[in-house]
Amino acid sequence: MPNNFAYLVLFSWPVVVFYLLSRFRIGYGALISLLGTYMFLPANMSIDLPGLPDLDKFSITTITIIFVMLLKKLPLGINSLPSIYKFILAVFFLAPFLTSITNSERYLHLPALSLYDGLTSSLVSFLYFFPFLIGVRYFRTEDSHIKLFKYLALAALVYSAFALYEIRMSPQLHNMIYGYFPHSWRQQYRAGGFRAVVFMGHGLLVAMFLALGVAFWTAMKKSGNQVFRYSTNIGLIIVFITLVFMKSYAAFIYGLFMYIVIRFFSTPKQIQLALMISVLFISYPLLSAIGLFPHKELVALAESINPDRAQSLDYRFENENALLAHANKKPFFGWGGWGRNRIFDLETGEDISVTDGYWIIILGTSGWIGFLSKFLFFFLPVWLVFKQHKNMYFRDDSIRVLVAANALIVSIILLDQLPNSSLSNNGLYWLLAGSLLGRAQELLKSNTHLIDVNEHKKSNDLKLS
Numbered sequence: 088m089p090n091n092f093a094y095l096v097l098f099s100w101p102v103v104v105f106y107l108l109s110r111f112r113i114g115y116g117a118l119i120s121l122l123g124t125y126m127f128l129p130a131n132m133s134i135d136l137p138g139l140p141d142l143d144k145f146s147i148t149t150i151t152i153i154f155v156m157l158l159k160k161l162p163l164g165i166n167s168l169p170s171i172y173k174f175i176l177a178v179f180f181l182a183p184f185l186t187s188i189t190n191s192e193r194y195l196h197l198p199a200l201s202l203y204d205g206l207t208s209s210l211v212s213f214l215y216f217f218p219f220l221i222g223v224r225y226f227r228t229e230d231s232h233i234k235l236f237k238y239l240a241l242a243a244l245v246y247s248a249f250a251l252y253e254i255r256m257s258p259q260l261h262n263m264i265y266g267y268f269p270h271s272w273r274q275q276y277r278a279g280g281f282r283a284v285v286f287m288g289h290g291l292l293v294a295m296f297l298a299l300g301v302a303f304w305t306a307m308k309k310s311g312n313q314v315f316r317y318s319t320n321i322g323l324i325i326v327f328i329t330l331v332f333m334k335s336y337a338a339f340i341y342g343l344f345m346y347i348v349i350r351f352f353s354t355p356k357q358i359q360l361a362l363m364i365s366v367l368f369i370s371y372p373l374l375s376a377i378g379l380f381p382h383k384e385l386v387a388l389a390e391s392i393n394p395d396r397a398q399s400l401d402y403r404f405e406n407e408n409a410l411l412a413h414a415n416k417k418p419f420f421g422w423g424g425w426g427r428n429r430i431f432d433l434e435t436g437e438d439i440s441v442t443d444g445y446w447i448i449i450l451g452t453s454g455w456i457g458f459l460s461k462f463l464f465f466f467l468p469v470w471l472v473f474k475q476h477k478n479m480y481f482r483d484d485s486i487r488v489l490v491a492a493n494a495l496i497v498s499i500i501l502l503d504q505l506p507n508s509s510l511s512n513n514g515l516y517w518l519l520a521g522s523l524l525g526r527a528q529e530l531l532k533s534n535t536h537l538i539d540v541n542e543h544k545k546s547n548d549l550k551l552s
Contacts, residue, residue: 088266088267089129089132089265089267090267092264092265092266093129093264093266093267094134096128096129097129097132097144097147098134100128100144100147100151101150101151104116104120104148105151107119107120107123108120108151108152113152113161113221114226114231115234117152117221117225117518118226118518119238120148120151120152121145121148121515121518122515124145124148124514124515125144125145125287125296125513125515126245126285126286127286128144128286129261129265130144130270130284130286130287130288130289131269131270131288132269134147140207140211143512145214145512145513146211146215146512148514149214149215149218150214152221153217163217164220164224167220167223167224167525167528168220168223168524169528172464172467175459175460175463175464175467176216176460178456179212179216179457179460180209180212180213182420182456182460183205183206183208183212183457184202184206184209185419185456186205186208186420186421186422186423186452186457187200187202187205187208189419189420190420190422195431195433195436196431196436197426197427198425200423200424200425200427204423208423212461215512215513215514215517216517217514218515218517219464219517219518219520219521219524220521221518222517222518222519222520222523222525223521223522223524224521225525226518226525226526227522227525227526227528227529228529229482229486232486232489232522232526233489235522236303236306236307236312236489236492237312237314239299239300239303240303240304240307240322241314241315241322242300243296243297243301243303243304244304244326246285246296246297246300247325247326247329249283250285250297250329250332251283251329251332252283253283253284253285254280254283254329254333257281258272258281258282258283258284258285260285260286261284261285264286265286268284269289270284270288270289274290275289277334277335278334280332280334282333282334282335283333290333290335291335291337291338291507291509292507293333294330294333294335294337294338294339295335295338295503295507295509297326297329297330297333297338297342298330298341298342298345298499299341299342299345299496299499299500300326300330301323301326301327301342301345301346302342302346302349302492302495303496304319304322304323304326305323305345305346305349305492306349306488306489306492307319308320308323308350309349309350309488309492310484310485310488311485312485312489327342327346330342337503337507341502341503345492345495345496348360348495349488354476354484354487354488354490354491355476357491357492357495358469358472358473358491358494358495360495360498361469361472361473361491361494361497361498362469362470362473362498364498364502365465365466365469365470365497365501366466367502368446368462368466368498368501368502368504368505369462369466371446371505372447372455372458375407375408375411376411382404382408385400386401386404402441403441403443403506406441406442406443407444409430409440410429410430410440410442410447410451411447411450413428413429413440413451414428414451414454417454418454418455419454419455420454420457421449421450421453421454422451423452424452428442428452429451443506443507443508444506444507445504445507445508445509445511446504448508449461462501464517464521465500465520466501467524468494468521468524469497471524471527472490472491472494472523472527476490476491478531479527479530479533480530480531480533481530490527493519493522493523493526497519497523500516500519500520
């Protein structure tokens with residue numbers, strides 16, 4: 088049960104966001120606000136207001152940002168989107184209503200959906216999507232992109248201090264400050280020690296944040312940009328060591344993989360790998376449904392390394408297949424909320440499903456239309472960079488390094504939605520995907536402008552001759 092201080096922090100947070108937006112302007116102010124929200128506000132807690140959707144820390148932050156932008160008569164950034172993104176956004180808004188219409192009947196002991204459920208789902212989805220627009224509009228220039236990486240690298244370093252404390256002393260900070268523990272205590276105990284939870288709600292979320300931090304530090308080092316006055320190696324080593332102590336196999340592999348790829352691979356190779364990972368994610372549900380994904384082979388490989396992990400992996404795949412079969416009963420728009428996407432024992436009514444991966448949650452609740460309209464916002468910027476990076480104008484290699492790293496990071500965020508749900512209710516990662524799109528647009532625009540200038544210069548030279 089949250090204490091009074093937890094409610095005080097949530098209710099007073101809009102004042103902090105308003106100050107940050109005034110002090111640092113919309114772009115950087117929104118980024119710092121989202122970082123502060125994710126890193127320090129109470130997790131898995133919401134405010135239930137009558138007649139309105141429940142408000143959690145990210146939705147409160149986004150509502151405040153939107154309110155300030157409307158107050159200052161600033162455009163929300165929808166016009167910055169290419170036509171295809173506007174179409175997907177329209178589908179993104181309409182899909183929850185169609186989900187409600189196609190789920191007007193009860194499912195076992197669960198209620199039918201109403202148009203109010205569709206409206207609520209659509210509004211909440213927009214609040215988590217909105218930082219994508221911030222990324223597109225305010226983090227498209229070279230300077231803003233460098234600062235984006237700098238702020239996120241520093242944030243990972245700061246969080247390492249809190250994480251190391253909890254790894255040594257046990258994850259108690261959230262309970263000490265906000266009066267409750269946000270998740271299962273048992274899930275934070277691994278290999279004779281603890282994972283840090285801090286204020287993110289789960290150790291896996293902290294581990295993923297640190298894995299991305301490794302990528303930000305590596306990209307800053309390779310691009311030659313300073314994060315602070317000390318050596319970039321210091322920050323990178325501290326964040327990486329903390330990631331190792333987090334005892335999360337997946338996050339460790341992500342962090343090590345991104346370090347190796349960013350540090351030693353060429354930028355075209357990085358972009359190709361980012362696309363391959365993104366394609367794997369988008370195609371995974373279909374490959375699983377038709378039996379082409381090598382689930383059994385992966386379990387056998389895990390068996391040769393760690394039998395306990397193999398058993399866990401096999402159990403996860405069995406749950407996924409059962410949930411996928413249930414989702415395919417309503418393939419287009421899904422089952423909606425209230426737990427209708429889950430599987431229940433017909434005799435006892437007990438929930439017998441485990442939904443870890445965000446992909447199966449979205450596919451079950453929103454169907455293929457909802458799945459694609461959400462995740463294409465992450466996939467398409469990576470595709471654009473892959474398709475057009477030869478036509479982009481990079482002033483020097485340092486710019487190219489950050490763009491390639493951004494694409495790789497977005498693809499890894501997507502990949503993490505297969506075993507986990509780090510993207511659930513997380514506007515910060517939406518901003519990262521938006522920044523990739525905005526940066527790609529800006530680089531293509533710069534190249535077009537450069538071509539026009541050269542053509543004009545050639546024309547003038549011919550006239551003079």
